[in-house]
Amino acid sequence: MEQTPTPLTRQVAARIVGYIRETAAEPGTRLVERTLAAHLRVSRSPVRAALRLLADEGVVAVAEPGGGHTVARPVTELTVETGDEDEEQYLRIASDRLDGELPDRVSESELARRYALTPAQVTAVLRRISGEGWIERLPGYGWEFQPMLTSQESYEDSYRFRLALEPAALLEPGFAVDEAAIEVVRAQQLELAEGAAHTVSNTELFARNRAFHEAVVACSHNTFFIDSLRRVDNLRRLIEYRRTLPRDRAAVRCREHVDIADLLLAGRTADAAEYLRRHLSTVSVEKTAGTG
Amino acid sequence: MEQTPTPLTRQVAARIVGYIRETAAEPGTRLVERTLAAHLRVSRSPVRAALRLLADEGVVAVAEPGGGHTVARPVTELTVETGDEDEEQYLRIASDRLDGELPDRVSESELARRYALTPAQVTAVLRRISGEGWIERLPGYGWEFQPMLTSQESYEDSYRFRLALEPAALLEPGFAVDEAAIEVVRAQQLELAEGAAHTVSNTELFARNRAFHEAVVACSHNTFFIDSLRRVDNLRRLIEYRRTLPRDRAAVRCREHVDIADLLLAGRTADAAEYLRRHLSTVSVEKTAGTG
DNA sequence: GATGGTATATTGCTAGAGTGAAAAACCAGC
DNA sequence: GCTGGTTTTTCACTCTAGCAATATACCATC
Numbered sequence: 009m010e011q012t013p014t015p016l017t018r019q020v021a022a023r024i025v026g027y028i029r030e031t032a033a034e035p036g037t038r039l040v041e042r043t044l045a046a047h048l049r050v051s052r053s054p055v056r057a058a059l060r061l062l063a064d065e066g067v068v069a070v071a072e073p074g075g076g077h078t079v080a081r082p083v084t085e086l087t088v089e090t091g092d093e094d095e096e097q098y099l100r101i102a103s104d105r106l107d108g109e110l111p112d113r114v115s116e117s118e119l120a121r122r123y124a125l126t127p128a129q130v131t132a133v134l135r136r137i138s139g140e141g142w143i144e145r146l147p148g149y150g151w152e153f154q155p156m157l158t159s160q161e162s163y164e165d166s167y168r169f170r171l172a173l174e175p176a177a178l179l180e181p182g183f184a185v186d187e188a189a190i191e192v193v194r195a196q197q198l199e200l201a202e203g204a205a206h207t208v209s210n211t212e213l214f215a216r217n218r219a220f221h222e223a224v225v226a227c228s229h230n231t232f233f234i235d236s237l238r239r240v241d242n243l244r245r246l247i248e249y250r251r252t253l254p255r256d257r258a259a260v261r262c263r264e265h266v267d268i269a270d271l272l273l274a275g276r277t278a279d280a281a282e283y284l285r286r287h288l289s290t291v292s293v294e295k296t297a298g299t300g
Numbered sequence: 301m302e303q304t305p306t307p308l309t310r311q312v313a314a315r316i317v318g319y320i321r322e323t324a325a326e327p328g329t330r331l332v333e334r335t336l337a338a339h340l341r342v343s344r345s346p347v348r349a350a351l352r353l354l355a356d357e358g359v360v361a362v363a364e365p366g367g368g369h370t371v372a373r374p375v376t377e378l379t380v381e382t383g384d385e386d387e388e389q390y391l392r393i394a395s396d397r398l399d400g401e402l403p404d405r406v407s408e409s410e411l412a413r414r415y416a417l418t419p420a421q422v423t424a425v426l427r428r429i430s431g432e433g434w435i436e437r438l439p440g441y442g443w444e445f446q447p448m449l450t451s452q453e454s455y456e457d458s459y460r461f462r463l464a465l466e467p468a469a470l471l472e473p474g475f476a477v478d479e480a481a482i483e484v485v486r487a488q489q490l491e492l493a494e495g496a497a498h499t500v501s502n503t504e505l506f507a508r509n510r511a512f513h514e515a516v517v518a519c520s521h522n523t524f525f526i527d528s529l530r531r532v533d534n535l536r537r538l539i540e541y542r543r544t545l546p547r548d549r550a551a552v553r554c555r556e557h558v559d560i561a562d563l564l565l566a567g568r569t570a571d572a573a574e575y576l577r578r579h580l581s582t583v584s585v586e587k588t589a590g591t592g
Numbered sequence: 593g594a595t596g597g598t599a600t601a602t603t604g605c606t607a608g609a610g611t612g613a614a615a616a617a618c619c620a621g622c
Numbered sequence: 623g624c625t626g627g628t629t630t631t632t633c634a635c636t637c638t639a640g641c642a643a644t645a646t647a648c649c650a651t652c
Contacts, residue, residue, distance in 0.1 A: 014612090014613070014614095016439060016440055016613080016614080017613095019439060020439070038625095040624090040625070040626095041625080041626070042624085042625075042626095048439065049438050049439060049440075049444065050438065050439050050440040050614075050615085051440060051614055051615040051616070052614095052615085052616090052626095053613070053614045053615065053616095054439075054440060054613080054614065054615095056626090056627090057613090057614095071626095074621080074622075074625075074626070075625085075626050075627070076625070076626055076627095115602075115603060115604085115645090116603080116604070117602075117603060117604075118602095118603095126635080126636075127604095127635085127636085128634080128635055128636080131423070135427065135430065135437065138427070138431060139430060139431065141527060145427065146341050146342065147308060147311060147312070147340065147341060147342050147346075148308055148341075148342040148343060148345075148346055148603095148643085148644055148645075149602080149603050149604065149643080149644050149645065150603080150644090150645080152341065155523070162523060165474075165522045165523060165524055166524055168472065168473075168522065169522065169524035169525060169528075172464060172465060172468035172469075172525075173464060173465075176464035177464075180460065181460075182457075230457045230460065230461065231447065231454060231457060232457055232458055232461035232528075232532060233461060233464075235433060236461075236524075236528050240524060306642085306643065306644095308643080308644080309643095330595095332594085332595070332596095333595075333596070334594085334595075334596095342644080342645085343644055343645040343646070344596095344644095344645085344646090345643070345644050345645065345646090346643080346644065346645095348596090348597090349643090363596095365652095366595075366596070366651075366652070367595085367596050367597070368595070368596055368597095407615090407632080407633060407634085408633080408634070409632080409633065409634075410632095410633095418605080418606075419605085419606085419634095420604080420605055420606080440613085440614055440615075440633095441613085441614055441615065441632085441633050441634065442614090442615080442633085
């Protein structure tokens with residue numbers, strides 16, 4: 009009865025759980041297959057497989073009249089299980105590279121051997137890494153790692169880049185506050201500022217702060233600003249993992265995030281931009297001085 | 301005697317010609333295989349194949365004592381033959397997409413059929429396009445085109461992005477003018493300003509202007525600024541191809557480029573940044589008003 | 593120790609058949 | 623028209639073996 013689910017099925021299942029949480033759907037809410045498929049950009053096939061999987065786990069219930077599935081449990085009880093094996097491979101390579109375990113140039117078969125990957129998996133992970141800009145295909149055979157955020161210097165570079173970018177994004181003519189989105193990240197930041205910053209994991213802290221900054225910049229409705237920030241954050245994530253963040257300072261920064269959100273919600277965009285500029289300057293100094 | 305050269309061999313040959321031109325090597329100059337290989341990031345194998353090809357074409361000569369190759373002709377006589385078939389495939393797809401001939405979602409086999417490509421070629425071109433950010437792999441099968449610079453709106457977005465980026469790059473603490481590089485692009489711009497802007501091809505005009513802006517930003521020595529600009533330019537290139545540029549205005553802009561280069565060479569970086577800001581504002585208005 | 597020449601080892605592409613999974617089309621019921 | 627269920631079609635991955643091209647190591651010479 010319980011086939012081993014495919015990676016895609018697991019991923020879709022995880023994202024359905026995320027969807028339920030985002031929409032705060034209460035138990036009994038119908039989960040429409042076509043809607044989910046369109047939202048997750050896949051066909052109904054993996055959606056149906058994922059729903060069966062979630063039904064086995066008791067997360068969703070089979071609707072009696074007419075079939076289909078409904079939410080079974082309240083949002084608060086949902087676990088976060090990602091089970092993303094692609095992500096693991098990616099992080100292992102990133103980690104090895106940062107530790108200097110991987111040479112500057114590697115061949116695809118070398119990666120396949122070292123990490124016990126199929127050719128398709130190698131293709132997938134290389135696609136992702138090159139998309140993030142820290143590996144490049146050579147003209148002949150092989151790939152070459154590009155300088156990452158390893159050095160202190162390039163880390164500071166990334167902050168000055170954001171300093172040029174983010175405040176400018178708020179001053180875009182197309183800037184319009186997405187109140188719902190800002191409310192969500194504001195709530196997250198408030199929670200952090202009021203103590204959660206001391207208990208939450210490194211990963212989670214970074215993810216939320218990232219979500220805040222990206223939600224703000226997303227209001228600019230300018231793809232170039234949004235994409236650029238996302239690219240920088242993808243790289244930052246890899247080394248923030250390995251840092252020990254001073255949590256008392258983090259709490260202060262989260263409070264500032266709340267303030268920025270408030271300014272935006274009050275329509276004081278210019279003030280928010282200026283506040284954001286100062287905020288980034290401060291963080292930059294903290295980070296780059298903190299660990300030397 | 302004359303085997304059909306591989307794509308890589310042709311590409312390497314073309315880049316060797318470019319190398320000769322860049323270094324302004326005179327006839328008789330020795331072309332060291334290992335140096336070329338390191339410079340082009342390939343092994344000596346394709347370099348040797350390319351040199352044999354160029355020897356057949358008479359571009360390089362076989363050195364008599366001790367073997368090896370030397371430059372045969374003066375730089376001015378060199379042809380520009382690219383013969384880059386990967387580039388052609390890429391441009392065909394870009395063109396079709398801009399014309400609305402390609403649907404939002406495509407499968408790899410669909411592309412292979414439509415353009416008569418081998419699977420490896422499909423992989424290569426998708427790698428490139430996704431690197432430039434206008435296609436994305438879907439979670440399941442298939443790829444989805446992302447909004448490009450098709451719309452007038454997104455085109456304006458790209459200019460405002462550069463407006464936030466480029467002047468800020470000049471104010472980077474690590475900014476240091478690469479005099480040699482700036483001299484080169486200054487000379488190109490001067491030539492354009494003094495008439496060549498009216499005779500040169502669309503492609504060439506765009507390439508030179510791009511080279512100018514990127515050379516300036518490269519002096520910031522901040523990867524994030526440099527990469528971001530390159531990404532925007534990759535996209536701009538695709539639609540600038542199809543524009544009819546008003547050449548009299550282009551000449552004026554090239555003159556401004558020369559002025560900016562002069563300010564930089566004189567060490568007046570702040571003035572250059574301000575000039576660049578005004579320059580970009582003007583260009584933005586011209587472009588976005590010109591063609592409607 | 594550079595350099596060109598040569599030999600060897602690896603690499604990634606090709607081709608074809610087979611396969612499980614995903615996309616797409618179709619159907620029935622409300 | 624919207625929904626869940628079902629069927630059909632298409633897709634891309636997995637093997638396998640073979641191979642030309644590339645990368646690498648090794649010479650010989652000056």
